[in-house]
Amino acid sequence: MPLLTYHDHYTNIPIYSFLRFNAVVKKCIITISMILSHQSEVSILQENQLLIASLKSDRIALQNNIQANLEKIQRLRQSKNNITHEQGELWAHKRLISEPELSSSTWDGKHAAEFMNIRANIEQSYTSINSQQVEDIFSDIEQKIAQLESMNNGYSNSIASINLRISQL
Numbered sequence: 324m325p326l327l328t329y330h331d332h333y334t335n336i337p338i339y340s341f342l343r344f345n346a347v348v349k350k351c352i353i354t355i356s357m358i359l360s361h362q363s364e365v366s367i368l369q370e371n372q373l374l375i376a377s378l379k380s381d382r383i384a385l386q387n388n389i390q391a392n393l394e395k396i397q398r399l400r401q402s403k404n405n406i407t408h409e410q411g412e413l414w415a416h417k418r419l420i421s422e423p424e425l426s427s428s429t430w431d432g433k434h435a436a437e438f439m440n441i442r443a444n445i446e447q448s449y450t451s452i453n454s455q456q457v458e459d460i461f462s463d464i465e466q467k468i469a470q471l472e473s474m475n476n477g478y479s480n481s482i483a484s485i486n487l488r489i490s491q492l
């Protein structure tokens with residue numbers, strides 16, 4: 324039998340039972356609140372872990388982009404060096420355009436004059452290729468290198484931002 328036998332006038336429930344029920348409800352509410360708080364903390368932790376994983380994935384993709392661009396830059400520089408080498412060889416062989424020397428004693432006439440015109444055109448093309456066209460190619464290569472380096476700077480800045488964001492989580 325309960326210690327308190329007083330009854331509530333409105334509900335006719337023994338006060339002891341009511342107080343006991345009220346204490347159980349409060350305990351349940353506190354327990355539920357703790358569970359929800361813990362779940363909220365777990366949920367935030369899980370969200371942070373997912374965000375960190377996503378940021379790390381983005382960082383890896385950016386690092387791969389930087390590496391790919393560095394390889395492209397290296398290939399472009401190597402191509403420029405190869406072109407420079409070939410250009411030197413081309414200039415060294417330019418003299419072959421006018422060999423053998425033609426004179427009236429070796430070859431004369433209409434065909435000789437046509438051949439000399441062809442040689443002159445070849446020499447003009449040769450000079451154009453070896454100067455202006457190669458310089459245009461060098462300019463294009465330098466522009467592409469600058470573009471790739473600029474992209475890498477942007478990627479590096481993004482990686483720094485990602486690292487900062489990860490450190491804040």
